[in-house]
Amino acid sequence: MSIVPIAQRFRGFLPIVVDVETAGFDCHRHALLELAAIVVAGNSGSLTPVASFHYHIQPFAGAELDPEALRFNGIDPLHPLRAAVPEEQALRELFQGIRGQLKTWGCRRAILVGHNASFDLSFLQAAAKRQRIGNSPFHPFSTFDTVSLAGLFLGETVLAKAVQKAGLDFDGKQAHGALYDTERTAALFCQLVNTFDQSTLTLYGPEKPQYF
Numbered sequence: 001m002s003i004v005p006i007a008q009r010f011r012g013f014l015p016i017v018v019d020v021e022t023a024g025f026d027c028h029r030h031a032l033l034e035l036a037a038i039v040v041a042g043n044s045g046s047l048t049p050v051a052s053f054h055y056h057i058q059p060f061a062g063a064e065l066d067p068e069a070l071r072f073n074g075i076d077p078l079h080p081l082r083a084a085v086p087e088e089q090a091l092r093e094l095f096q097g098i099r100g101q102l103k104t105w106g107c108r109r110a111i112l113v114g115h116n117a118s119f120d121l122s123f124l125q126a127a128a129k130r131q132r133i134g135n136s137p138f139h140p141f142s143t144f145d146t147v148s149l150a151g152l153f154l155g156e157t158v159l160a161k162a163v164q165k166a167g168l169d170f171d172g173k174q175a176h177g178a179l180y181d182t183e184r185t186a187a188l189f190c191q192l193v194n195t196f197d198q199s200t201l202t203l204y205g206p207e208k209p210q211y212f
């Protein structure tokens with residue numbers, strides 16, 4: 001197997017695993033309540049988590065809070081011990097941190113990795129627009145979705161089942177917390193990519209892959 005530095009592995013994109021917890025499904029109306037991001041990288045042929053970011057976020061002014069969504073994720077947005085920060089602060093700190101990681105790894109742009117990635121990306125983009133934060137480090141529409149990858153390689157689309165079928169631990173009591181779900185999604189993504197890279201199939205080098 002050829003060893004490919006992360007700066008070349010995905011056309012210069014740096015994978016950032018993201019999970020959000022929200023007060024509903026509409027990124028324009030419902031509050032973004034929790035955000036976690038984990039950078040996965042490596043220049044030795046295998047991907048591994050290398051940095052993480054995590055924020056509890058105050059609902060933006062005028063945000064709607066769907067009681068069903070709050071019951072599902074167990075978040076009390078008004079709890080005094082949440083240590084939540086304004087949405088603008090969380091996004092600016094996250095974007096600044098990711099730009100630093102891009103420089104460290106020699107990548108040109110971040111690409112969001114998520115389980116149902118379009119949902120997470122939509123909430124990031126809506127929050128950035130709301131807070132008038134431009135120049136997002138994330139690709140505006142391309143993502144890596146672990147739902148699709150797990151469905152292809154494992155025959156599972158539910159995160160907990162996919163993680164367990166990949167031979168990794170999953171604690172259902174910690175599920176639906178942004179940081180834990182991001183950690184498990186990152187572990188799943190690395191496992192799938194690394195297992196594929198270590199197989200006899202390869203996408204690298206001048207020779208055409210045998211399965212094409």
